[in-house]
């Protein structure tokens with residue numbers, strides 16, 4: 425913890441003294457000291473990590489400089505599954521004050537643990553996240569991230585409270601009540617997945633509430649990819665500024681990286697989480713600026729240190745200084761994972777490209793789904809997208825015009841022709857958390 429973070433005259437958070445602005449040599453010193461400590465801790469307490477180091481003839485003393493991190497073995501998601509539930513813990517259960525879990529796509533969830541110190545670090549990085557998004561004491565924060573095993577709800581809750589804001593722990597769901605609270609409680613900021621917030625915008629319109637007329641100023645969005653086109657729609661429809669925040673359960677939850685007012689990438693809180701970019705095929709570290717897979721090492725986590733965790737998220741690191749003055753490096757917004765690539769008739773397709781193409785076309789709504797089927801051995805991709813009630817109820821001509829523009833936009837951005845299904849508003853299922861964008865029926 426950095427007690428000087430809470431040293432402004434009113435006892436509130438003082439962002440300028442946060443480690444976000446440490447001079448670079450000082451930051452690297454902090455990182456190296458913490459890296460040595462975390463490697464020793466994992467070596468002493470986590471058998472899997474110790475045996476992997478021993479296989480390579482390494483010990484914690486092999487870490488002399490930050491560059492030596494490249495010699496350490498990677499940790500991957502299946503390591504968490506294989507040691508389910510508690511096999512990677514480095515603290516005795518008596519020191520673990522919290523467990524969370526993330527379900528993922530297959531089988532058993534992965535379980536993550538926090539000591540009291542870990543919870544304090546988590547609220548510190550979330551406080552720094554909210555400060556970077558322009559929130560402060562006096563803001564009223566409606567926290568619509570799910571509370572429970574998902575890390576979003578409690579992670580944002582502790583950070584917003586530590587910031588000195590007023591937190592409304594509403595969790596996800598019950599959209600009508602969300603709108604009522606937003607209107608009646610003087611809410612100035614909302615935390616949600618971008619897909620759930622687009623649903624709240626839609627519901628507010630149906631209820632005759634214009635979000636642009638409320639004191640609502642900021643949206644803090646994350647937990648799933650969302651395009652710039654989606655951001656522009658949200659900002660215009662709700663009259664807010666939308667910020668992107670990033671994190672994952674294995675590392676801490678939300679609070680790994682956040683946009684700042686410059687909105688030119690997300691600053692990684694790298695005094696706690698050391699970022700690297702690797703070639704996902706070969707595992708070789710790549711220089712700043714190159715696109716590859718993000719690998720993160722927790723520098724201060726006690727209950728469950730993660731050494732070189734392969735996130736599968738594709739991005740690049742920007743080392744050049746940011747206009748906001750933060751010295752911690754930035755990652756580019758994450759549009760895709762190495763494992764969400766769809767190969768359709770030989771062409772690589774990412775759902776985020778489809779989203780960008782759809783939202784370029786006027787008359788579409790930000791609700792869509794990609795459905796994959798196999799017909800006579802050939803993969804087919806159908807994009808189902810809602811269009812506005814006006815387009816839908818208009819003569820066939822209007823629908824056909826939107827369809828033609830969509831087909832063109834998708835072919836231009838994605839590079840293939842797809843089957844398009846234009847549907848009425850409210851046809852596609854809404855989610856309260858992460859949206860399910862792809863439905864794969866190819867194995868049915």
Ligand code: DLL
Nearest residue numbers: 526576646647648649669670671672673677678758
């Ligand atoms: O989604 C933690 C979180 C909660 C982040 C609230 C932000 C806000 P998991 O459920 O473990 O944790 O999912 C982590 O979600 O590896 C990314 O693939 C994706 N993800 C998270 N934030 C973003 C983002 C939480 N801003 C996985 N942009 C990660 C794109 C994101 N993808």
